[in-house]
Amino acid sequence: MSLDWGRLEEVVERAVRRARSEELREVAEAVKTLAEYMKTGFQETNKRIEELGKTVAELAKRVEEQGRILADHGRRLDELTKAVAELKVAMGSLGRRWGRDLERTVLEIYRDALEKRGVEPGRVEKFVYTDVDGRFMRPGTRIEVDIYIHDGRMYLLEVKSHAELEDVEWFAQKAEAVEKILGRKADRLIIVAVNIDKEALERATQLGIDAVYGAVIE
Numbered sequence: 394m395s396l397d398w399g400r401l402e403e404v405v406e407r408a409v410r411r412a413r414s415e416e417l418r419e420v421a422e423a424v425k426t427l428a429e430y431m432k433t434g435f436q437e438t439n440k441r442i443e444e445l446g447k448t449v450a451e452l453a454k455r456v457e458e459q460g461r462i463l464a465d466h467g468r469r470l471d472e473l474t475k476a477v478a479e480l481k482v483a484m485g486s487l488g489r490r491w492g493r494d495l496e497r498t499v500l501e502i503y504r505d506a507l508e509k510r511g512v513e514p515g516r517v518e519k520f521v522y523t524d525v526d527g528r529f530m531r532p533g534t535r536i537e538v539d540i541y542i543h544d545g546r547m548y549l550l551e552v553k554s555h556a557e558l559e560d561v562e563w564f565a566q567k568a569e570a571v572e573k574i575l576g577r578k579a580d581r582l583i584i585v586a587v588n589i590d591k592e593a594l595e596r597a598t599q600l601g602i603d604a605v606y607g608a609v610i611e
Contacts, residue, residue, distance in 0.1 A: 496539065496552040503585055506605045510583065512548050517541045520549075522574055529570040536567050536574075546580040556586035556606070558593045565600045 500507065500514035507514055520540040524530045539550040549571060551564040561584060568582050582602045589597075589606040597604045 495554060499552050499554065499585055499587060500539075500550075502587070502607075503605050507583070507585070510548075510581065510603065510605075511543070511546065512541050512550070512583065513543065516543070517550060520571060522571070524570070529573050530566070536570050538564070538567050538571055540571070547575075547577060548581050548583060549579045550582075551584045553584070553586040554588070555610075556584055556589040556593050556604075558590060558596055560584070560586075561593045561596045561600065561602065565602065 497514075500517060504514050517539050518541070520536075520538050522536045524532065524534045524536060526532060527534075530536065539552055541548040541550065549568045551560065551567075553560055564582070564584055568579060572578055582600075583605060584597055584602055585605045587607045588610050589604060589608075590610050594604055594606070594609055
C-alpha cells in the first residue's frame, strides 16, 4: 500500500486550521512537522534505495563480465596445458633419440680404444629393464645400460659425455642388477666418457670399472 503524501498534508493542514485551543494547535503543528520530516525521510530513503539498486545492477554486470573473462581464460589455460603436454611428449621423444645418437657418436669417437678391449661399437645394444616388483632394485626402477655380447663374453657399458662420481656409482649398481637379471657375470664393465671427473675416475678404478675417456676434469 503506497502512502499518499498529498492527502496526508491536506488532512494535517485541515487539522491545524480547525484546532480551537492553543494546545491542540501545538499538537497539530507538531503532527504537521512530523509528517514533513517523515516525507523528507522517505524521499531520501527511496532515493538511496534507487541509487543502491543501480549500484547492485552495475556490480552484477561487472561480475557477469568477469565471469566471461574467467571462462575465456579457463579455456585458454586448458588449451595451453594441452599444448605443453604435447610439447613435453615431443621433447621427450626427441631427447631420447638425441641421447641415443650422442651415445653412438661417443662410441664411434673411441672406437679404437673399445676394439682393443674386444668391443665392436656398431654392435653395442641397449638393455632396458623395469624392475616392477623390486626384485633387484627399488620397485619401478628403470635399469638401462649398453650391452655387447660376443664369443660368449658379455660387456656392460655406460656412455656419458661427462662422467661424474654419481654416474660411476649408479653404473656399478645397475651392472650388478643386470648380472642378476641375466644370470651371468659380466666379463668387463666399461664407462666411456668424453670428460670424466678425477674422483669419478678414481672410484671407477676402485670398483674395477674400465674407463675410456678423453680428458680428466680436476
